[in-house]
Amino acid sequence: MKHRVAITGIGLVTPVGLTTQATWQQLLQGQSGLGPLPEEYGLHDYPVRAVGLVKGEQELLSTVLPTKYHSRTERFSQLALLAGAQAMQQAGWSKDVPTDRYRFGSYVGVGVGGLEGIAQAAQDFAQGGPKRVNPFVIPKIITSMAAGWLSMQFNLQGPALATASACASSADALGLAFRAIRDGYADYMLAGGSEACAIPLTVAGFGNIRALSTWQGEPAAASRPFDANRSGFVLAEGAAMLVLERLEAAQARGATIIAEIVGYAATADAYHLTAMHPEGQGAIAALQLALADANISPEQVGYINAHGTATPMNDAQETMILKKVFGEHVLPARLDHAVVSSTKSMTGHMLGAAGAAEAAFCALALRDQMVPPTINLTTPDPACDLDYVPNQARQHGLDYAVSNSFGFGGSNTVLVLKRAQ
Amino acid sequence: MSFNREDTLSKVVGIIAEKLSLPAANITEASTFKELGADSLDIVEIIMSFEEAFGIEIKDEDAEKIKTVGQAVDLIHGARTK
Numbered sequence: 262m263k264h265r266v267a268i269t270g271i272g273l274v275t276p277v278g279l280t281t282q283a284t285w286q287q288l289l290q291g292q293s294g295l296g297p298l299p300e301e302y303g304l305h306d307y308p309v310r311a312v313g314l315v316k317g318e319q320e321l322l323s324t325v326l327p328t329k330y331h332s333r334t335e336r337f338s339q340l341a342l343l344a345g346a347q348a349m350q351q352a353g354w355s356k357d358v359p360t361d362r363y364r365f366g367s368y369v370g371v372g373v374g375g376l377e378g379i380a381q382a383a384q385d386f387a388q389g390g391p392k393r394v395n396p397f398v399i400p401k402i403i404t405s406m407a408a409g410w411l412s413m414q415f416n417l418q419g420p421a422l423a424t425a426s427a428c429a430s431s432a433d434a435l436g437l438a439f440r441a442i443r444d445g446y447a448d449y450m451l452a453g454g455s456e457a458c459a460i461p462l463t464v465a466g467f468g469n470i471r472a473l474s475t476w477q478g479e480p481a482a483a484s485r486p487f488d489a490n491r492s493g494f495v496l497a498e499g500a501a502m503l504v505l506e507r508l509e510a511a512q513a514r515g516a517t518i519i520a521e522i523v524g525y526a527a528t529a530d531a532y533h534l535t536a537m538h539p540e541g542q543g544a545i546a547a548l549q550l551a552l553a554d555a556n557i558s559p560e561q562v563g564y565i566n567a568h569g570t571a572t573p574m575n576d577a578q579e580t581m582i583l584k585k586v587f588g589e590h591v592l593p594a595r596l597d598h599a600v601v602s603s604t605k606s607m608t609g610h611m612l613g614a615a616g617a618a619e620a621a622f623c624a625l626a627l628r629d630q631m632v633p634p635t636i637n638l639t640t641p642d643p644a645c646d647l648d649y650v651p652n653q654a655r656q657h658g659l660d661y662a663v664s665n666s667f668g669f670g671g672s673n674t675v676l677v678l679k680r681a682q
Numbered sequence: 683m684s685f686n687r688e689d690t691l692s693k694v695v696g697i698i699a700e701k702l703s704l705p706a707a708n709i710t711e712a713s714t715f716k717e718l719g720a721d722s723l724d725i726v727e728i729i730m731s732f733e734e735a736f737g738i739e740i741k742d743e744d745a746e747k748i749k750t751v752g753q754a755v756d757l758i759h760g761a762r763t764k
Contacts, residue, residue: 329703333723392733396726 266442267511267518267681270354270504271621272347272453274340275608276313276497279321281347284608285625288633289654293481293607295495302461309473311480312459313497313609318343325414333397334410335375336457340500340614341407342414345451349415352504353516354449356416364447366419367411368438369502370431370454372613372668374423375402377460407455411502419447425613427668428568429527430454431501432616432676436525438505439676448507453617455500467496470535472572482637484610486569486603487576487649489642494570497609501618520624523661524555524677535669536574541582544665544673548586551663551675559587562599562677563659564632566619567649568667569603570610576603577644579665584647593648600657602635602650616666620676623662627680632657690736690759694751697731711752718751732758 271281276294278284287294295313298304318340322331325342334342345367349355382398400406404423412421424434431454438452467473474493476483485491511518528550530543537544552559565587567579583591583601591599604622611618626632631654638651659680666674691711699706702718709718715725729745732738732754738761748754 327703329701392739393730395730396723400723 262445263443264445265508266439266505266522267508268503268520268522268624269506269511269516269518270348270350270352271519271624272344272351272500272502273618273621274315274318274344275499275611275618276315277608279315279317281621288604288607288622289631291607291634291636291652291654293484293636295480295483295497295609297480298464302464304461304464307465307468308475309464309468310477311474311483311495312464313495313611314459315340315498333401335378335401335406336498337371337374337455338407338410340457340498341369341455341502342410344453344455344500344502345411345415348451348502348504354415354504356414360448362416362418364419365417365449366441366447367408367417367421368434368450368452369407369411369423370425370434370613370616371404371407371423372425372427372430372456373458373463374404376458376463378402380460380462411451415451417451426527426672426674427670428610428612429616429666429668429672429674430613431618432620432664432666432674433527435503435522435617435620436527436674436676439522439525442505442507448510450505451502452505453500453502454614456611456613457498458612459496459498464496474571484571484606485637486567486571486606486635487642487645488638489640491571491573491576493572494605495609497611499608499611499614499618501614501621503617503621518681520627520681521679522676523679524551525675526550526554527672527674530671530673532671537578537667538671541578541585543671544579544582544667545585547673547675548582548663548665551677555661555677557661557677560590562587562661562663563657564623564626564662565599565601566623566662566664567601567603568665569605569635571603571605575667577642580645580647591647593646598648600632600648600650600655602633604633606636616664616674619666620664620678623664623678627659627662627678630656630659632659685759685762687755687759690762691755693735694732694755694758697735698728698751701728701731709751711750711755713751714749736762738762
C-alpha cells in the first residue's frame with residue numbers, strides 16, 4: 262500500500278535568514294544573503310569576491326546543543342541541528358512525544374562535510390605528530406554525524422544516515438525519505454541537508470575549476486542565473502530540514518500540512534566529472550521519471566525551481582532540458598505557462614544543502630501561491646529565454662512544483678511537490 | 683623557573699572547566715573525572731590539553747591511573763618540577 266507523504270515542518274538556516282520565516286520573507290522581497298569574502302580569508306589576489314555565509318547563528322546554538330559540545334561538532338552538524346529544531350517544533354514534535362522511535366529516522370544530505378576539521382587535524386598532525394590529533398576529530402568530520410546529532414538530540418531511533426550526490430545530496434535525502442514513508446518503511450522522517458565548508462580552501466578548490474562567479478562588483482549581484490553576464494555560482498553554506506509523515510497521520514493529529522511530496526526520481530549522466538551531458542539526457546529522464554512517479558503530466562506543473570547555479574553552461578543546458586520536457590507549456594508566449602526561477606540568485610549555492618532548501622522553497626511557494634524571483638536578471642541571454650520571474654516575486658496559482666538538482670559526477674535529482682488541500 | 687603546586691592546580695582546574703563547560707568553583711582536588719561528567723573521549727582530550735599547556739608528555743599508562751583532579755595535579759606538577 263502506498264501512503265501519501267506530507268511535509269509538516271520546515272527548518273531553514275541560510276545566508277538569507279536564520280529561520281524559515283526570515284528566509285522566505287527575504288526571498289519574496291528579492292533580498293540577497295551574499296556578501297564579500299571575509300578579510301581573514303586572505304584571498305585578496307584571487308578573482309572570487311563573494312560568498313554566502315550564515316550570520317548570527319552562534320547565539321542560537323546553545324538552544325539546540327549544550328555548550329560543552331560546540332567544539333566537538335563541525336559547523337555542518339550545528340546548522341543541521343538549528344534547522345532540525347525549527348522543523349520539529351513546527352511539526353509539533355519533541356524528544357518526548359511517544360511513537361515507535363525505530364520508525365522515525367533522519368536522512369541528512371551532505372556533499373562535502375567537515376572539511377575545516379579535516380584541514381585543521383592535518384595541520385596539527387603535520388606540526389605535532391599523532392599525539393596531537395584530537396580524539397573528537399573523526400566523530401566530528403564524518404558526513405553522517407549531522408544525522409547522528411539529530412538522532413541524539415531528538416531521540417530518533419530509526420535509520421540515521423547521510424546521503425551524498427554532490428549538489429543533489431539533500432534532494433536525494435528527501436526523495437529517499439519520501440519513499441521510506443510512502444512504501445511503509447518509516448512513519449516519520451526528519452530529512453534534508455546541511456553544508457558548511459565555505460573556507461578559503463574550498464573557495465580555491467571550486468575557483469580553480471572555474472565554477473565560481475568572478476563578478477567584481479557588489480557581492481549581492483554576483484549570483485546571476487540566466488543572465489548574459491553570469492560567470493559561475495557563489496559558494497554558500499546552510500541547512501534545510503523537513504519533517505515528513507504519512508498524510509493520514511498528519512491529518513489525524515491535526516498537524517499543519519505545508520505541502521505534499523508526490524514524486525522523486527534520480528539518474529546519472531555517466532558522462533563527465535563535472536560537465537553535464539551535452540544533450541541533457543540524464544536530466545530529461547529524471548524530470549520525466551519524477552513526473553511519472555507523481556502521476557502527473559508536464560502541463561500540470563506551475564513552477565520549476567531550477568538548479569540554476571549561474572554557470573554559463575548549466576543555465577543554457579537547463580533551459581534546453583526544460584523545453585524538451587515541458588514543451589510549449591514552459592514558453593513565455595503561452596498563457597498560463599510554467600514559470601522558472603533560481604533562488605541561488607539570493608542564497609548562493611549551498612552545495613549539499615541546496616536540494617532540500619529548494620524543495621522547501623517549492624513547498625512554501627505552493628502554500629503561499631507566491632513564486633520567488635531570480636534576481637540580478639538584467640541582461641537577457643538568447644540561450645535562456647524562459648520566464649524566470651525576473652527580479653520580483655510573483656503571485657501565481659500553483660498546484661504542482663518541481664525542484665531540480667544536478668550534481669558533479671552526473672547526478673540528476675528531481676522532486677515533485679503538490680499543494681496541500 | 684619554579685612553579686608552586688597552587689599554580690599547577692589552578693591551571694588544571696581552568697582547563698577542565700573549559701573542556702567540560704563547568705564553573706571552576708565546582709572542581710576540587712577530590713573531584714573524580716567521572717563525577718564531573720567526563721566520558722572517555724573527554725578525558726583523552728583533557729590530557730592532551732594538559733600536555734600542550736604545560737609542555738610535558740603524559741604516558742598512556744600514567745594517564746590511565748588518573749581518577750581525580752588531585753592525581754592529575756600531582757602527575758603534572760611532578761613533571762613540571764623535574
